[in-house]
Every structure is written in C-alpha cells, then in structure tokens.
Amino acid sequence: MITKVKIDPITRIEGHMAIEAVIDDGVVKDAKSAGTLFRGFEIILQGRDPRDANRLTQRICGVCPTAHATASALCIDDAFGLTDKIPDNAKLIRSLILGSNFLQSHILHFYHLAALDYVDAAGTVGNLAPFVPRYEGDYRFSSQVNAELVKHYLKALDIRRKCQEMLSLFGGKMPHNVGVVPGGVTEKPTEDKITNFLWRLNEIRDFVDNLYIPDVIAVAKSYNDYFGIGMGCKRLVAYGGFHLPTGKLFKPALISPDLHPEPFDARNITEDVKHSWYADSTSGRNPANGQTKPDLDKKQAYSFIKSPRYNGSVCELGPLARMVSNYVQNDEKTKQLLDPVLGELAVGVDALFSVLGRHAARALEAKLVADSMVDWLQQLKPDDPIIVPSEIPEQGDGTGLNEAPRGALGHWMTIRDKKIERYQVITPTAWNASPKDDKDQPGAIEQALIGTKVKDKDNPFELVRIVRAFDPCLACSVHLLDAGRNELGVFRVV
Amino acid sequence: MTFAGDDRQMYRKGKKVTVKKYPVIWLQGAGCTGCSISVLNAVSPKIQNLLLDELVPGHQLNLLFHATIMAGQGEPVIEVLKDTQKTRKAGYILVVEGAIPTAHRGLYGCVGEKDGKHLTIEQAVVDLGANALLTIALGTCATYGGIPAAKPNPTLCKGVQAIFNEKGIETPVVNVPGCPVHPDWFVGTVSVILFSGLEALKLDNIGRPMLFYGQLIHENCPRRADFDKGKFAEKLGDPGCLYKLGCKGHYTYADCPLRQWNNGTNWCVKAGSPCLGCVEPGFPDGTSPIYEKITFEELK
Numbered sequence: 001m002i003t004k005v006k007i008d009p010i011t012r013i014e015g016h017m018a019i020e021a022v023i024d025d026g027v028v029k030d031a032k033s034a035g036t037l038f039r040g041f042e043i044i045l046q047g048r049d050p051r052d053a054n055r056l057t058q059r060i061c062g063v064c065p066t067a068h069a070t071a072s073a074l075c076i077d078d079a080f081g082l083t084d085k086i087p088d089n090a091k092l093i094r095s096l097i098l099g100s101n102f103l104q105s106h107i108l109h110f111y112h113l114a115a116l117d118y119v120d121a122a123g124t125v126g127n128l129a130p131f132v133p134r135y136e137g138d139y140r141f142s143s144q145v146n147a148e149l150v151k152h153y154l155k156a157l158d159i160r161r162k163c164q165e166m167l168s169l170f171g172g173k174m175p176h177n178v179g180v181v182p183g184g185v186t187e188k189p190t191e192d193k194i195t196n197f198l199w200r201l202n203e204i205r206d207f208v209d210n211l212y213i214p215d216v217i218a219v220a221k222s223y224n225d226y227f228g229i230g231m232g233c234k235r236l237v238a239y240g241g242f243h244l245p246t247g248k249l250f251k252p253a254l255i256s257p258d259l260h261p262e263p264f265d266a267r268n269i270t271e272d273v274k275h276s277w278y279a280d281s282t283s284g285r286n287p288a289n290g291q292t293k294p295d296l297d298k299k300q301a302y303s304f305i306k307s308p309r310y311n312g313s314v315c316e317l318g319p320l321a322r323m324v325s326n327y328v329q330n331d332e333k334t335k336q337l338l339d340p341v342l343g344e345l346a347v348g349v350d351a352l353f354s355v356l357g358r359h360a361a362r363a364l365e366a367k368l369v370a371d372s373m374v375d376w377l378q379q380l381k382p383d384d385p386i387i388v389p390s391e392i393p394e395q396g397d398g399t400g401l402n403e404a405p406r407g408a409l410g411h412w413m414t415i416r417d418k419k420i421e422r423y424q425v426i427t428p429t430a431w432n433a434s435p436k437d438d439k440d441q442p443g444a445i446e447q448a449l450i451g452t453k454v455k456d457k458d459n460p461f462e463l464v465r466i467v468r469a470f471d472p473c474l475a476c477s478v479h480l481l482d483a484g485r486n487e488l489g490v491f492r493v494v
Numbered sequence: 495m496t497f498a499g500d501d502r503q504m505y506r507k508g509k510k511v512t513v514k515k516y517p518v519i520w521l522q523g524a525g526c527t528g529c530s531i532s533v534l535n536a537v538s539p540k541i542q543n544l545l546l547d548e549l550v551p552g553h554q555l556n557l558l559f560h561a562t563i564m565a566g567q568g569e570p571v572i573e574v575l576k577d578t579q580k581t582r583k584a585g586y587i588l589v590v591e592g593a594i595p596t597a598h599r600g601l602y603g604c605v606g607e608k609d610g611k612h613l614t615i616e617q618a619v620v621d622l623g624a625n626a627l628l629t630i631a632l633g634t635c636a637t638y639g640g641i642p643a644a645k646p647n648p649t650l651c652k653g654v655q656a657i658f659n660e661k662g663i664e665t666p667v668v669n670v671p672g673c674p675v676h677p678d679w680f681v682g683t684v685s686v687i688l689f690s691g692l693e694a695l696k697l698d699n700i701g702r703p704m705l706f707y708g709q710l711i712h713e714n715c716p717r718r719a720d721f722d723k724g725k726f727a728e729k730l731g732d733p734g735c736l737y738k739l740g741c742k743g744h745y746t747y748a749d750c751p752l753r754q755w756n757n758g759t760n761w762c763v764k765a766g767s768p769c770l771g772c773v774e775p776g777f778p779d780g781t782s783p784i785y786e787k788i789t790f791e792e793l794k
Binding site for chain 2: 006007008009010011012013014015016018036037038039040041043044047048049051052055056059060061062063065108112113116121122125128129130131132133134135154157158160161164165167168169170171172173174175176178179181183184185186187188294296385386387389464475
C-alpha cells in the first residue's frame with residue numbers, strides 16, 4: 001500500500017521545516033523537503049549601505065550568526081579591495097569568534113536537537129513537557145545510561161552557554177556579535193583577554209573530549225544500524241574555511257562518490273528554480289548574477305528554497321564534507337582524529353555517509369576546531385593592528401566564501417552608487433534541503449530519505465533521525481508556500 | 495491570576511504546599527531563533543531552572559510548546575496548540591518570537607499542519623492570543639516587526655500588538671524587544687508577573703517594562719565621559735565615544751551598559767561597536783545606516 005507521510009513541523013532544528021515521504025511497502029519511494037517560512041533578506045538588503053549587510057545578514061540565523069558575519073565581512077572586504085590588507089590579528093580573532101560558534105552549535109545540535117531521538121528523557125524525568133509528546137518505541141539504552149545522558153543534556157546546556165560567553169570576549173555579545181566588521185575586528189587581543197579566553201576554551205575542550213565524543217560513540221554502538229541508513233548523494237562540497245594567516249583550517253574541494261578530491265571553483269555553482277517559487281527566467285544562474293524574484297503561481301514548485309548545484313550535480317555540505325575533504329587530502333590532524341574512531345567502531349570511511357557518520361564527523365570536527373583555537377590564541381599579537389580603515393567604493397563586486405557550522409556558506413554582492421544593488425546568499429542547508437532541480441534530481445536530504453525502510457509509520461524514527469543528522473537550519477535556507485497536495489489516497493500526518 | 499488545572503500539591507518540611515504551574519506556549523514566527531538561543535544563555539536562573547524548577551517559590555513555568563526544544567514533532571505537537579487554546583482559556587501565557595507575516599493570507603510563514611491544512615503563524619497567533627491570559631512579544635521582530643518588516647517588507651510582517659489591534663484581541667501584550675532579547679529581560683519580566691502580578695509591571699508608552707528599558711544607553715555608557723569631553727572615535731577600533739561612528743545610544747532605551755551581555759562578559763559599545771538601537775521600534779530602517787551619525791534633528 002502506498003502511504004504519504006507528512007511531518008510538519010519538523011521540530012528540534014533551527015526554523016520551520018516539513019518533510020513528506022511517499023512510502024510503498026515500507027520503503028520511502030519519494031521524498032520532499034520544504035521550509036515553511038520566507039522573509040526575503042536578499043530583497044530587504046537592496047539599496048542599503050554595504051557595511052550594514054555585515055550586521056543584518058547575521059539576523060538570518062540566531063544559531064549560526066557568526067558564520068554570516070564572517071562570510072559577509074569577507075564579501076565586503078573583497079568588494080572594498082581589502083582582502084589582502086586584513087591584519088593577521090583580525091583573521092585570528094574572526095576565526096576564534098567563528099570557532100566559538102561552531103562549538104556552541106555542534107554541542108547544541110547533538111544534545112538538545114538530536115539526542116532526544118535516541119535518549120529516553122521522559123523515562124528519566126517523567127512525562128513532562130517539553131519531553132512529551134514524542135515518538136514511542138525505539139529507545140535502546142538501559143535506564144541507567146539514559147539517566148546519565150540526561151545529565152549530560154543538562155550539563156551541555158551550561159557548556160554551550162559558556163561557548164557564547166567565550167565568544168563575546170571578542171565578539172561583544174551573542175547571538176549577533178558586533179566584533180566582526182569589514183576590514184577586521186573591533187576588540188584588541190590584550191593579554192588578559194587571551195588568557196581569559198584560553199581557560200574558558202579549556203573547560204569546553206574537556207567537555208568535548210570526555211563527554212561529547214564518548215556520548216556520540218555510545219549512540220553509535222547502540223544504534224549501529226544507522227551507519228547503513230541515510231547514505232545520501234555521496235558527492236561532497238567544501239568551500240574551505242577559517243581564513244587564517246597561514247591558510248585555511250578546512251581545505252576546499254569537490255569530493256566525488258569514490259572519494260576523489262577535485263579543485264573547487266565557485267563559478268561552477270548554479271541555482272535552479274524549476275521546483276521553487278521563483279520566476280523560471282531566473283533559473284540556472286551563478287549567484288554572482290543571481291536574482292530573487294518570487295513567482296507564486298508555479299504549479300510544480302513546492303519550496304521557496306532554490307536548488308544549488310555544482311556543475312549540475314547534487315552535493316552534500318557540512319561537517320561530513322569538511323572532514324572527508326581534509327581526510328582525503330591527507331590533513332594530518334584530521335586523520336589522527338578520524339582513524340582511531342573509525343577503528344573503534346570497526347567501520348571504514350565509506351560508513352561516514354550515514355546518519356551516525358554525520359554525527360561522528362560533527363563531534364570530531366568540534367575537537368579539531370577547539371584544539372586549533374588554542375594555537376590561534378597563541379599567534380595573537382597584542383600590539384599589532386586589528387582593522388584597516390576603508391571607504392565605500394562607488395561600485396564593486398564581492399564574494400565571501402567560508403564554512404558555517406552546517407556547511408559551506410557563500411555571500412555575493414554588487415555595489416552601485418555606494419549602495420547594495422544585489423545581495424545573494426547560498427547557505428549549506430539550501431544545498432542539503434533543496435528541492436528537485438531542473439533535471440528533477442532530488443536534493444541531498446531527499447536522496448538520503450529515499451530508499452529508507454520505515455518500520456513504524458506512526459513513529460517514523462528513521463525519517464527524523466536522517467533529517468536531524470544534517471542539522472538543518474531553515475531560517476537560513478528553505479522557504480515554502482504550498483506544496484502540490486494530497487494526490488494519493490492515504491495521507492498520514494505524524 | 496488563575497491558571498486552570500496545573501497546580502501541584504506537595505509536602506515541604508511536613509507542610510502541604512501548592513506549586514502553581516503556568517502553561518507556556520512559545521510560538522516562532524518570522525525570526526531567526528536568536529531570542530530562543532539568547533534565553534538559553536540565561537545564568538541566574540539557568541535555562542534548566544526555567545524548564546524544570548520553581549522560577550520563584552511556589553510558581554513554575556510549564557513549557558508545553560517550543561519547536562526548537564520539544565521532543566515531539568508533526569501533528570501531535572500541533573494538537574498541543576489546539577488543545578491548549580480550547581481547554582485552558584485564559585489559563586496560559588503565550589510567548590511570540592519573530593514577526594507575523596500577513597501577505598498572501600499568511601502563507602509566507604507556517605507553524606505546521608493539521609488535517610492537511612496549513613496552520614499559518616498569523617492564524618496561530620490570533621487563535622492562541624485571543625485565548626491567552628497574556629502575551630509576551632519577545633524580541634524586536636515580535637514587538638515592532640524588526641528586520642523582516644524592514645523596507646520593502648516583502649511579506650508584510652507585523653508585530654503582535656499590531657495584529658491584536660487589527661483583530662480586536664484584548665489580551666494584554668508585554669513588549670520585550672531586542673535583537674536578540676537579553677535573557678534577563680525575559681526572565682525578569684516573567685518574575686515580576688509571577689511575584690507581583692501583571693498589574694505590577696510598569697510599562698512605557700510602547701509597552702516595554704520600565705525596569706529594563708527605562709534609561710538611555712547614553713546615560714549609563716562607560717564612554718559617556720569621552721562624549722562630554724568631545725573625544726570621539728574617528729574609525730572603528732579607536733578609543734572614545736562612538737557617536738560619529740553611528741552609535742544610536744542617544745535615543746535607545748535599554749540597560750545594556752549596566753547589565754552587559756553573556757553573563758556580564760561584554761556588550762556592544764564596550765566591544766568597540768556603535769549601539770545599533772536594536773530595542774527601538776525603528777530598528778533597522780530608522781537606525782541605519784548603522785555606521786553613520788544620525789543627528790537629533792533627523793530623529794524627529
């Protein structure tokens with residue numbers, strides 16, 4: 001029997017998202033991923049002071065605002081002709097601010113967004129909101145382990161808060177930091193701040209090493225069938241990110257399904273709109289020439305997100321893409337982190353293309369970033385400059401490419417008469433949660449859902465575990481008006 | 495204030511006491527989740543205390559719906575909304591985060607789906623707002639529209655009070671703005687209500703608690719002495735008053751300089767950034783360009 005299952009809202013993600021899966025004989029045959037909120041940031045930015053993009057685009061997302069702050073700063077630096085002049089201190093402080101946000105975001109994602117799919121919290125604290133209602137059934141830990149993981153859930157709330165406090169030493173406040181600005185940063189790296197930051201960081205590193213990574217491994221051992229669930233498109237993209245004086249922490253690459261890295265070139269990115277609520281005339285454009293022109297009358301559209309593609313191919317972005325990119329390009333630190341964990345779990349690199357692989361990559365990436373931050377702190381020079389002065393050019397184009405907690409992030413802008421003429425943002429979740437493209441290829445999350453066996457249609461754990469493993473950020477990305485509706489006989493909303 | 499059916503009887507030091515439980519529905523509209531993340535940054539009490547403990551002795555919140563943290567998903571959680579508005583009339587607190595898109599029958603923003611029908615944010619705010627005891631509009635989007643309502647306001651976003659006025663909903667609204675809101679402003683507002691009742695909460699003429707929004711940033715600014723001496727920063731990173739770099743602290747009412755952010759670690763002006771005026775109804779159109787000086791004449 002064919003059943004259509006719709007989960008709306010998908011909770012415990014950032015933003016508003018819905019999933020629709022067509023299930024035939026217990027297997028997902030087709031899937032639609034869609035967001036349910038559209039704000040129109042790119043339209044709101046037109047005509048404004050170019051520098052304001054740096055403050056306003058942060059408000060795209062309160063979970064990962066610093067990713068937008070740094071991408072827009074890079075974009076404005078580029079358009080203002082400052083890229084080669086940014087002081088080393090500024091590169092390091094921007095990276096420390098972004099790194100702090102990676103840590104808060106990854107810890108929040110595992111413990112507070114994803115873990116309740118695996119940990120029986122209501123079994124420990126009782127049937128209290130917000131831990132009920134929920135899906136019932138597949139909780140596999142003993143009551144003792146559940147109680148321990150609930151303690152870690154609460155402890156992780158403190159640690160993620162402390163990540164924000166650490167960030168605000170240089171960023172001023174969080175969410176929505178004020179420290180990252182075009183040309184550099186605003187806070188000087190005095191010795192007392194460096195030491196203060198270091199010891200906050202040490203407490204967080206201790207948590208990552210001794211609780212976060214072991215807890216992810218514990219989930220992986222008890223739910224090890226999830227190394228075989230949610231494979232997805234297997235083609236990865238990393239733009240590269242954390243712009244340091246000595247290069248980038250994450251290496252850019254396009255990774256083919258046979259794990260072969262190829263050079264990445266942003267000019268190969270296009271955005272299709274056949275299944276999105278935008279004018280067909282805007283389809284297939286590179287974001288440097290992109291347009292955001294809503295068209296609500298398109299019958300085949302089911303999402304307000306566009307479909308970013310690389311040379312026409314569907315790609316997955318995120319910690320998995322970054323860690324695999326670094327791994328296959330022989331980054332020593334990444335190999336030292338990944339190899340022992342893959343050994344302990346007795347799986348190969350290929351098993352990372354899965355629900356558990358995405359969680360493991362994210363946890364290990366948290367360690368890579370946190371440990372690297374110690375080195376960055378030591379490279380700061382308290383008496384050196386932190387910013388270069390700048391003027392708004394009459395006209396110019398800028399591109400800002402970086403890595404956000406959820407994957408590669410790009411900002412593109414055009415300046416005319418000292419004002420923003422065009423601003424385009426492509427977020428990682430836009431790639432991951434994109435609808436079908438002009439060739440009708442499903443997006444990355446849709447592909448990860450298709451082929452999945454669903455044991456219990458009333459409690460479809462498999463679907464939400466797959467979706468949440470991508471850590472979708474909908475405010476950043478996906479926008480839906482009204483999907484083509486209910487053409488099938490049986491419709492279940494769960 | 496009376497809340498229906500959530501009181502918990504318990505024994506404390508041999509005495510029977512009643513703990514009042516206040517159901518809370520937290521809706522997210524056209525926003526960025528930043529206000530939720532900010533409230534997660536609360537310190538005393540911590541978010542764990544807000545969720546699980548008596549916030550003030552004998553009074554406890556009971557968060558029935560919050561899409562970012564609740565365990566459930568899909569139709570069962572939309573049932574929670576429907577059930578609350580029906581069975582707890584005037585017996586719950588509604589918190590709204592994010593603006594309310596009204597263009598195209600509200601379809602630019604949906605909370606979820608039930609029986610194959612979209613529940614728009616607008617409809618949810620109207621239905622739940624009309625039946626709530628009181629509504630807290632949290633953050634500048636929910637209070638005054640904020641960035642989603644900035645020119646040209648592509649989705650016709652509005653704040654909660656504007657929607658209530660249009661629909662004739664008389665439920666009291668407390669505006670707790672900020673981009674994002676400071677966690678203490680939320681916790682403090684709730685504390686006044688639980689300790690002393692809504693009537694004890696003194697609001698300014700745009701609905702904000704005077705306790706937090708009673709003084710200008712400029713009045714308490716640590717760079718105020720520089721302003722008085724005429725020592726102005728000429729570019730970002732310089733010492734001195736940030737007035738010439740576009741600081742909006744001269745007409746922004748909030749206690750950031752005294753309270754600071756993130757457990758008292760830092761705040762915008764201390765970190766060398768002009769105040770963005772993010773708690774004001776004009777944010778961002780009336781407070782930008784962010785790095786340009788705005789004269790007092792222009793404010794009128």
